[in-house]
Amino acid sequence: MTPTEPRPDPAPVEELEKRAAEVLAAVPDYVWDGRQPPVPIEEIADSCFGLLVREVEDMSAAPGAPQVGPGQSISGLLLASRGEIWVNAGEAREWPPRKRFTIAHELGHWILHRTGQQALFCRHGSVEESDRPELPPAEVEANAFAAALLMPADLVRAHHRACSGDLEQLCLIFDSSERAMKRRLASVN
Template sequence: MNELEAYSQARSLVNKLGVKSPPVPIDRLAKALGVRIEYTPFDDELSGMAFMRDGKPVIGVNSSHHPNRQRFTIAHELAHVVLHRSKLEATVLIDKGKNFIPRDATSAKGIDPFEMQANAFASEVLMPERLIRQVLAESSRDIQDDDWLISIANRFRVSLAALQYRLARL
């Protein structure tokens, strides 16, 4: 498993779901994969977790976080379910802020490779390259234009930081 494989698995799942325009229905995708999502107001530093219960994958998400952040957490945990199943069968995976994309940078040095794969997967699931290119092609505005970027992030229901991270990797 590497980041490119993580992107390609994410792409094929979104294609199977037949998503034509943003936002990607992440809860519907989880359901289609037989994954249960549970919303709990965890401590702020805890974003989410993934574990097995009675042989079925469960994702826990911090319901006190911003809804767009919850979407990214769900997509990230879904990556662990899809890509890291043997690890998940053995243990409860807990994700704190440091396992995610840094808010103020487009690089992510020093993050565990499993977490990088999960972030790559989550990025492609929520911001499929095909849909991003489609939206970018609708306007001649520059991607340095913050208002334009914020409007795109809103359409995909992701944070601006997550969108910038995605654009930096296209």
């Protein structure tokens, strides 16, 4: 794409909210009752979509992995042909809620952007729990989908009221990072 070519806009946020809500509505009760957070994202990826989630130390071992420069890393990737989501094991250890966000982000690519057997690699700065409008549209969409999936609007509002807006408490309830929850609160309230 040349710099003069306008970049397509990401899908409207309402559309992504709707897609995430449809996924949650279709989760069978034995996986999740739909009421009690945290949303069991790994079980949903597995039981509802047949996707195996792996924590991988060396993401560059994936077939077709791009070269990343010093200080850069791959946070997650979707191997569509193998039905696998790989999550950066180092990040998962350091920031456990980040692992959940990465899984939800990759599931977003599976649902929204999978066109064939290709692999999708997501760099650290693309799997973003806060607003980064300069990201490619597919990354913006996967992030918005992930937030809607992990922090369903109605549940966030209800728990926000119940705990009188205590951010730390909300993060514990939803197993979310502060950054992701702050952004979600701003968009649902």
